[in-house]
Amino acid sequence: MPFEFVITTGSPDPIYKQVMDQIKLGIAQGTLEVGGQLPPVRKLSKDLRVNVNTIAKAYNELAKEGIIVSTPGRGAFVAEPKQIYSEVERKHRLNQAIDKLIRETITLNFSKEEIEEALSKRWEQAHKPQEKKL
């Protein structure tokens, strides 16, 4: 099987988004190579025990973000990385995500240094190349 991940149902963020994020992560880690084919929607749908349309939606969104290119009849493939968002939009999105982090953790009473340290550690781990499974 190409690559693995799990879906947490009943999570705050929707299934299709979880799928998207996992695929993005897979690409960043090199588990999914540029130009490589993604698992067919029907297969992934079965593996994750999720409706086909939900997977299709995830692929669709990823395609619109320019991260994958998917053509009917051929399959979906990891696209060449390119920047589709304007500089301000890109920074806007980063800030949005960061603000969310701050909001979510503000009541946990961590110091800025603690958060930075944790970020650093998790960052390395997320970007550490995995052994290729594809």
Place this chain on the structure above:
Amino acid sequence: MPFEFVITTGSPDPIYKQVMDQIKLGIAQGTLEVGGQLPPVRKLSKDLRVNVNTIAKAYNELAKEGIIVSTPGRGAFVAEPKQIYSEVERKHRLNQAIDKLIRETITLNFSKEEIEEALSKRWEQAHKPQEKKL
């Protein structure tokens, strides 16, 4: 009136959450003192031009999280800060939030340094005592 803030229409997250966040922030910044009274739901509802139920929900959730105590007829007050999560749970939640940040921004292709810098900036901005009482 104790403190002010605005609701930004056209925000991705729901109004009641914005209210919650602003109150949490107020507490973190000291604008809202421990033991101090929160504005009555009806008043806040009017000031923010938001449905009463929405404010009520926000207070309700804050009470559930132990951040405020609200007794019918008397009003809502900022609670004594107490740690409701165990040490491991606290760290776990931080890591969860950080991982989400990483997954969501991974395709924006920011360097770790850029993210740290943005985090630092947004952090200061969120925690700096507000003269303009956002």
Place this chain on the structure above:
Amino acid sequence: MPFEFVITTGSPDPIYKQVMDQIKLGIAQGTLEVGGQLPPVRKLSKDLRVNVNTIAKAYNELAKEGIIVSTPGRGAFVAEPKQIYSEVERKHRLNQAIDKLIRETITLNFSKEEIEEALSKRWEQAHKPQEKKL
């Protein structure tokens, strides 16, 4: 009724895209004002005799393109115009659309001048402000 348009079923491009394009046009023409509310999905769904999800998809896409902002419980509204795409992406999209035009009309044997003249005429017509119906 807020504003009107028709859906051509059995057309090469899908319904949700037709809806998107018509709304974009409405905004450009001023029929739909910035900050103004779009017809509720269920209503539009009824008016156009199209499934609710199809309309929801259109709204969803428009929201992702930053053209409208839609929040559950409140409705969908025309967003402040802003540029979310990078300069290269913006030009890329224009060129894609133009190439499609050329491809589609190449067998019709029009001269470049004829196309340019027609473009000019239709352009004026598309951007001519309509009387507001909203």
Place this chain on the structure above:
Amino acid sequence: MPFEFVITTGSPDPIYKQVMDQIKLGIAQGTLEVGGQLPPVRKLSKDLRVNVNTIAKAYNELAKEGIIVSTPGRGAFVAEPKQIYSEVERKHRLNQAIDKLIRETITLNFSKEEIEEALSKRWEQAHKPQEKKL
């Protein structure tokens, strides 16, 4: 071999259409002469590394549009150019295509002049006799 072209994987439009377009273009450019023979489906299929059925479909559609004539056993040939649409139909189709261009690009906020310039450039590029035989 009469003329060459490439199929770009990762394109929004289907392969068979790309083939059609390239052939139309070849005719418009004079690379393919009226009465001249098109490459046999099997050969083209091999050259482009594309399924035979896909090429067959392209030829089939072109034949339907009266652009080529293909007789089983003898091969396919570039047809005499003839105008199959009435004058009004021809203009109608042009306008349709132009309106679609306008609707699709309206939110990209290009001026009419920018679009005209881009059209001019892409037009030249499409119709300029190809030395590199795209």
Place this chain on the structure above:
DNA sequence: GTGGTCTAGACCACG
């Protein structure tokens, strides 16, 4: 009332 998500199942275009 609002929009968002998910499921089920159908059909289509494409290779």
Place this chain on the structure above:
DNA sequence: GTGGTCTAGACCACC
């Protein structure tokens, strides 16, 4: 076989 679209109907969160 591949992904894309549409429908029907359900449930949810939010206001």
